[in-house]
Amino acid sequence: MTYRAPLADMGFALKYGAALAPALEQGLFGDLTMDVVDAVLAEAGRFAGEVIAPLDRIGDRYGATFKDGVVTTAPGWKEAYRAWRKGGWNGLTAPTEWGGQGLPQVLNAACVEMWNAASMAFAVGPLVGMSAIDAFTVHGSEPLKRAYLEKLISGEWIATMQLTEPQAGSDVGALRTRAERAADGTYRITGQKIFITYGEHDLTDNIIHFVLARLPDAPPGTRGISLFLVPKFLLNADGSLAARNDLRAHSIEHKLGIHGSPTCTMIFGDQGGATGFLIGEENAGMACMFTMMNRARLAVGLQGVGIAERATQQALAYARERRQGRTAGMPATESAPIIAHPDVKRMLMSMRALTQAARTICYVTAMALDRAERGADQAARQAAHARASLLTPLAKAFSTDIGIEVASLGVQVHGGMGYIEETGAAQLFRDARIAAIYEGTNGIQAIDLVTRKLPLAGGAVVEAFLGELRRIVDAVNATNDPALGWSGVRLEEAVGSLARATSWLLAHVDNDADEALAGASPYLRLFGVAAGGCLLAQQALGALRPGADAHPRIALARFFAENFSVQAGALERTVVEGAQGVISADPALAQ
Numbered sequence: 141m142t143y144r145a146p147l148a149d150m151g152f153a154l155k156y157g158a159a160l161a162p163a164l165e166q167g168l169f170g171d172l173t174m175d176v177v178d179a180v181l182a183e184a185g186r187f188a189g190e191v192i193a194p195l196d197r198i199g200d201r202y203g204a205t206f207k208d209g210v211v212t213t214a215p216g217w218k219e220a221y222r223a224w225r226k227g228g229w230n231g232l233t234a235p236t237e238w239g240g241q242g243l244p245q246v247l248n249a250a251c252v253e254m255w256n257a258a259s260m261a262f263a264v265g266p267l268v269g270m271s272a273i274d275a276f277t278v279h280g281s282e283p284l285k286r287a288y289l290e291k292l293i294s295g296e297w298i299a300t301m302q303l304t305e306p307q308a309g310s311d312v313g314a315l316r317t318r319a320e321r322a323a324d325g326t327y328r329i330t331g332q333k334i335f336i337t338y339g340e341h342d343l344t345d346n347i348i349h350f351v352l353a354r355l356p357d358a359p360p361g362t363r364g365i366s367l368f369l370v371p372k373f374l375l376n377a378d379g380s381l382a383a384r385n386d387l388r389a390h391s392i393e394h395k396l397g398i399h400g401s402p403t404c405t406m407i408f409g410d411q412g413g414a415t416g417f418l419i420g421e422e423n424a425g426m427a428c429m430f431t432m433m434n435r436a437r438l439a440v441g442l443q444g445v446g447i448a449e450r451a452t453q454q455a456l457a458y459a460r461e462r463r464q465g466r467t468a469g470m471p472a473t474e475s476a477p478i479i480a481h482p483d484v485k486r487m488l489m490s491m492r493a494l495t496q497a498a499r500t501i502c503y504v505t506a507m508a509l510d511r512a513e514r515g516a517d518q519a520a521r522q523a524a525h526a527r528a529s530l531l532t533p534l535a536k537a538f539s540t541d542i543g544i545e546v547a548s549l550g551v552q553v554h555g556g557m558g559y560i561e562e563t564g565a566a567q568l569f570r571d572a573r574i575a576a577i578y579e580g581t582n583g584i585q586a587i588d589l590v591t592r593k594l595p596l597a598g599g600a601v602v603e604a605f606l607g608e609l610r611r612i613v614d615a616v617n618a619t620n621d622p623a624l625g626w627s628g629v630r631l632e633e634a635v636g637s638l639a640r641a642t643s644w645l646l647a648h649v650d651n652d653a654d655e656a657l658a659g660a661s662p663y664l665r666l667f668g669v670a671a672g673g674c675l676l677a678q679q680a681l682g683a684l685r686p687g688a689d690a691h692p693r694i695a696l697a698r699f700f701a702e703n704f705s706v707q708a709g710a711l712e713r714t715v716v717e718g719a720q721g722v723i724s725a726d727p728a729l730a731q
């Protein structure tokens with residue numbers, strides 16, 4: 141199963157979706173040029189395709205193994221990680237003063253997509269670490285950063301994020317891991333964490349755990365959570381590894397997918413307490429988490445895009461080779477490649493269109509993160525931060541939902557062979573499933589979108605975004621290009637549905653919270669099919685330049701508008717009218 145980085149699709153999403161070209165012209169990224177962006181993407185694509193992708197099946201087959209507290213990754217994993225780290229990929233966006241490259245989040249987003257397309261089980265470890273680095277860079281003390289940050293950015297050490305406990309999943313505030321103040325200013329951490337990605341492994345000689353825990357006098361819930369850096373090995377004054385800290389992996393999970401990624405149960409404090417160092421203030425752990433949350437959720441969304449892309453490439457290749465049946469007028473002695481059948485074409489176009497829509501939503505979100513960091517003034521940075529906050533749950537949940545859908549279609553295109561492990565289509569389907577669950581389930585993302593993000597600035601943040609979608613619709617209508625079919629009409633209807641459902645939710649979110657919550661997931665989907673359609677149309681318009689071949693972009697945009705954006709009307713009704721059916725569901729569920 142090969143992987144070829146889709147540089148053309150990425151380029152369109154970056155240039156016309158995320159508006160990278162004007163950002164470069166404005167000097168948002170200093171003297172960075174499109175040539176350099178293209179060169180970085182080409183090299184990342186080569187590395188992903190040639191070095192990481194061949195390991196994906198091996199990781200799935202061998203998995204990670206656990207023996208006497210030691211986790212061994214699959215054959216080839218260590219060497220690939222070493223090469224990836226040497227390439228400087230871990231610190232692409234990290235500050236240059238700590239050894240990073242200071243490049244844009246939007247460029248890293250495209251790279252994260254490629255690492256995950258090549259092997260999600262491989263990429264998920266560093267991905268968690270990159271998000272932890274963000275929180276640490278902002279909230280860590282200078283001495284702590286001097287000791288740990290450069291090695292985390294270079295990838296010499298990998299970080300973990302440890303929130304989940306048996307009784308504390310979506311409800312992080314229920315966590316019980318304890319942190320006791322020690323006389324030397326450090327803390328003693330005791331407790332158990334579950335489902336910890338790369339909690340133990342053999343890729344690096346130290347692992348730096350970022351652990352949420354509760355002080356004895358902490359207030360209940362999320363207001364009483366603190367964040368600690370808890371290294372596997374403590375450090376000597378010169379930075380070399382000292383004694384092993386009081387923590388261990390107890391076991392690893394047997395899972396549906398991402399077999400190459402060890403998912404660990406972690407025990408802290410068998411011998412009195414692991415030494416932990418406070419990040420930020422006591423009881424302000426959630427504020428630190430919020431720093432990394434936008435980035436981590438976007439990264440998981442990009443896992444959905446990566447898996448969808450890989451599944452699409454594989455299905456297309458299979459559909460061109462596999463011959464079954466005949467098309468109209470074909471002699472009885474011949475058979476057609478299945479790609480010639482309209483139903484298979486529909487599946488393949490759905491895969492391509494959903495993937496490109498989700499990709500663009502993710503890149504647009506990443507660009508908002510960049511503008512939030514680098515915007516010209518405070519007002520621009522705040523507006524961009526609000527935009528990123530609005531779009532993050534959409535990027536995470538829409539992209540991971542379509543990751544599963546597209547991988548499932550990939551199995552379907554393969555027919556019976558899709559269900560057989562040898563083709564690899566089944567692995568993508570299994571791997572895709574987790575991304576809708578971790579880093580906040582997609583249900584929690586939808587609730588976040590409706591209850592926290594729509595009300596931002598009294599609804600002005602979402603209204604500004606709707607305004608941009610309307611301008612794209614106007615531009616589509618203004619082209620009058622028959623090749624776009626019903627696109628303009630369908631997109632106008634979809635944005636209208638999104639606007640009406642948004643107003644309805646804003647009116648109900650405070651007083652009829654259950655009604656608003658009942659419609660949250662269909663609303664997020666509605667947002668995705670409306671925004672995704674507009675963003676694809678924007679790329680089609682971008683392709684309508686003299687000398688450019690606009691046909692593929694127009695075909696994709698038209699297909700999405702007429703087959704997915706058109707669903708917006710039904711989704712609007714699900715949000716507004718379907719909520720009562722959810723609220724009155726108890727008798728049916730009691731049976």
Ligand SMILES: Cc1cc2nc3c(=O)[nH]c(=O)nc-3n(C[C@H](O)[C@H](O)[C@H](O)COP(=O)(O)OP(=O)(O)OC[C@H]3O[C@@H](n4cnc5c(N)ncnc54)[C@H](O)[C@@H]3O)c2cc1C
Pocket residue numbers: 268301302303304308309310311334335336337338395403574577578579580581582583584587
């Ligand atoms: C492979 C894997 C890797 C992971 N890696 C990490 C990691 O590195 N670090 C870490 O800390 N955790 C990790 N996790 C844990 C993951 O983040 C949690 O599983 C996830 O947040 C969901 O929590 P839960 O499993 O307890 O499900 P629950 O919270 O029990 O949720 C079950 C269902 O109820 C819904 N639900 C729950 N509460 C609400 C609510 N208030 N309103 C509406 N619906 C609700 C959910 O959406 C879900 O559908 C990992 C999990 C897995 C499986």
